[in-house]
Amino acid sequence: MNIRHFCAWFFTSILGLSTGCTALPNVSAIIDDASTAQSARQLVSVKGVLSPKESRAIMERLKKTVAPTDILARHTVVVESVTDSPLTKGNHVTLLADGQATYAAMFKAIENGRDHINLESYIIEDDETGQAFADLLLQKQAEGVQVNLIYDSFGSMNTPASFFQRLREGGVEIVEFNPINPMKAMPGWGLTHRNHRKILIVDGQIAIIGGINISKVYSSNPLQQRKNQRAPIHWRDTDVEIKGQAVAELQKLFLDTWHTQQGSSLSEGNNYYPDLKGNGHALVRVVGSTPGQTNRVPFVMYVSAITFAEHSIHLTHAYFIPDKQIVKALAKAAERGVDVKIILPGISDSRLPLYSQRHHYAPLLRKGVKIYEHKTSLLHAKTAVIDGVWSTIGSTNMDSLSMLHNNEVNAVILDKKFAQEMERMFSGDIADSEEIHWDQWKKRPLLPSARDWFVNLFARWL
Template identity: 60%
Template structure:
C-alpha cells in the first residue's frame, strides 16, 4: 500500500534520497548464480535440534522431487539462496495460507489473544481506524495481563496515523518504535528517509509467525470496505501466511535485529527462542532484505527462482516495475516454454505505478508471457508459485523501492501440498481477471502510450 501523502512526500525528498542512492545498484544475479556452489547434491536443511546430515537432507529432497516433475528449483535455486543468506532452510513447519484480509486478521487476533509471554509486531502501516483500534485494544489488554508487547511501525507508511494513537499504546506500557522517523530531530544517527520498513510480521511467543503483504487497515477487512478509486469502493486483495515450527525463530531474529538497529528500548528478558517442535512437513526459509547491494536477498531470490523454473511461473504482484534482470528472466522463461502467467492490478492507489507497469507489457507479451489484470479489487498481494512445489508469500513488490531500498521479508516454502493451495488461490484471482491480449494491446491509444512513457521516466522512484 502506497499512501498518497507519503508518496508525494517521498517525491519531494528525492533530492535527499539521491544523495544516498545515486550509486546504489542491484546485484548481478547471473554472477551470483555462477559463483554459487554446485557440488553439493542437496541444500542444507535445519531442524529445531540442528543441521541435518547431508544424507538425511538428500533423502528429504529426493522425496520432495518425486512429488513433482523434474525441476532445478529444488536444488540449484536453493544453493544460490544459501550463498546469499544465513537464514537456513528448515524442516518440520506447518504453513497455513491466509488468502485475504479477513482470514489474516482472524488468525492474527486469535494468536494475540493466546499469547502468554510476548508479542512482537512489525508493520508498514497501522491506521487509526476500526481495524487499527481493534488491534490496539487487544494489544493493550495483553500488556495489562503481563504479556510484553512491542511494536515497530514505519514512519512514512503510517504518516497519516495520529501521534495520539501511538501515545496511547506507550502510556499503557507497550514499547513502540518509529522506524526511521521522518522528523530528523527524532533520529539517533544517520537520517535515511529513503529506507522504509515495508515488512508486515507478527511473532507470538516465538512459536507462531504471520507474515505477508497485509497492513493493519480497514481496507482489507471485508468486501464492503476498501478505497475509493475513480468513485468506486474497491476492496484490497492481499495474502499472508501463518507459520508454526522452526522457521518462526528466523522471523524472530529479523524483528530483534530491526529493534536493535532502531535503538528500541531495553525490556525485561523474555523467552524469545523457545524450544520448537516440528509442527508440519513443509520446508521453509525466511529471507529478509535490508538496504545495500549485498543485502538485496529477495531480489536474488526472485531472479534465481524465475531463472531455474522449468514448467510454470504463476505470480501476483501489486507494484510491478521490475529492472532489466527480472524482465529478462521472465522473457527467457517464456521463450524456453515455461507457462508464465502474471496477475497485476487493473487499478490501484497510484496511477503512475499502473502506467509504469504497463510500459513493460509489450516486451513481455511478445516473448509469450501471459499478463492478466485483476478487476473489482485493488490487488496488493506479493506471491508466486513455481513448478508446483516452490512458493513465496511476502512483502516484496517487484519495483525499485522494494528491490533496492526497503526492508522486506518473504517466506519461501518448499511443499507440494502448500503449492496446491497457492495454485487454487491463483486460479481464483485468474477467474476475476482480464487477459491482456497482444494484438489488442498494440492498438491502444497514443494517449495511453504517452502516460506509460512518462511514468517510465520515474520508475526508479516508485
C-alpha cells in the same frame, strides 16, 4: 495519487539525486559463482542442524513428488550463496487470503499469547481496525504479556501521536522506525530507508507475515462491493501463518530491527526463543533484506527462481516495475516453454505505478508471457508459485523501493500441497481478471504508450 505516495515520490526523488544510484546485483554472475563454489547446506529442524545425509534424503523425497525441476537444487544453492538464513524443516503453514482471514488469525494468536507479542507493520492506522488491535494489545499487556511494537514513521505518518502514546502508557514498548523528523534521527539516518515488513510473532511459536498492514481497507468483503458499488473497494492481499523452526528466523529479524533502531532493553524474563514443535511438513526459508547491494536477497531469489523454472511461473504483484534482469528472465522462461502468467493491478491506489507497470507489457507479451489485470479488487498481494512446489509470500514488491531501499521479508515455502493451495488461489484471481492480449496491446494509441514510457523514466522513485 494519495498523499503518502506523493510524498514517497517527492522525497525519494530528491534524496535519490543526492545519494546516487545504488545498483542491483548481477544475478547471472551470482548463479555462475554458486554453481561451482558450493553445494546445498544442511537443513535445520527444531532439534538442530540435520546431517548432510538426512538433508539430501528430505530434498530427494520432495523432488519425487513433482515433475523434474531445478527450483529444488540449483536455485537453493544460489539463494544460500547470498543469505545465512537456513532452509528449515517441519513447519506447518496456513494460507491466509485477504484481510478478514488474516486478521482473524492474528487476533486468535494474540488472544492466546502468554509470554510476548512482537508486531511489526509498515502502516498502522488510527481507524476501527487499528483501534481494535490497540485495545487487544493493551489487554494482553495488562495480563502480563509483553507487547513490543515496531511501526514505520513514514508509512504511519497519518496516524496521530496520541494513538501510540496510549499504547506506551499501557506498557507497550514501541519503536518508531527511522523517524521522518530529522530532529529524532539516529546516525546513518536516511528517509528512503523504510521498514516495509509486516510480521506478527506470538510467544516465539507462531508467526504471520505477508502484505497486509493494520488498516480498515483490508477488512472489506469482496462480495459487498460486487453487490453495492458504493461499498468500499476490496483490497486483495495474502499472508501466511507459520508454526515451526522458521518462526525463530523471523524472530531474529524482528529483534535485530529492534536493536538496530535502539529500542529499549527487552526483559530477560521473556522467552523469545522457546523450544519449538516440528509437526508440519513444509520446508521454509525466511528471506529478509535491508538496504545495500549485498543484501538484495529477495531480488536474487526472484531472478534465480524464474531462471531455473521448468514448468510454470505464476506471479501476483501489486507494484510491478521490474528491473531489466527480471524482464529478461521472464521473457526467456516463456521462450523455453514455461507457462508464465502474471496477475497485476487493474485498479490502483496510485496511478503512476500503474502507468509504469504497463510500460513493461510489450516486451513480455511479445515473448509469450500472459498478463492479466485484476478488475474486481485493489490488488495488493506479493506472491509467486513456481513448478508446483516453490511458493513465496511476503512484503516485497517488484519495484525499486522494495528491491533497493526497504527492509522486506518473504517466506519461501517448498511443499507440493501448499503450492496446490496457491495455485487454486491464483486460478480464483485469474477468474476476476482480464487478460491483456498482444494482438490488441500492440495497437494501443500513441498517447497512452508515450505516457507510460515517460512515467517509467522515474520508475526508480515510484
